[in-house]
Amino acid sequence: MEEIIFSIILHGGNGRSAAFEAITAAKQGDFSKARKKLEEAVNELAQAHHIQTMLIQREAKGEKQEVSLLMVHAQDHLMTAMTMKDLATELVDLYEQTQSLLQSKVL
Secondary structure, three states: OHHHHHHHHHHHHHHHHHHHHHHHHHHOOOHHHHHHHHHHHHHHHHHHHHHHHHHHHHHHOOOOOOOOHHHHHHHHHHHHHHHHHHHHHHHHHHHHHHHHHHHHHHO
């Protein structure tokens, strides 16, 4: 079970990092890289969510699992990463729109 839990933490952390890298790339005006990093975040978080869903389905079938502090941490880590990805998407869009507006005023 600990291995499964650490997989959630790993993929959640990877997703969060990719989302933050997307914001950094957008801030620097590299929107292609930002979009790639957002896609990377989506893929990592999908993997973590798949593991989470598997655990939920097991429990729904009657396989009771002990709720440990580590599991709570994994769930918190995943939900925070998902929120970070959503905010990163909005910030990348905002940076891109801002740059587009600034360029149209210059021309």
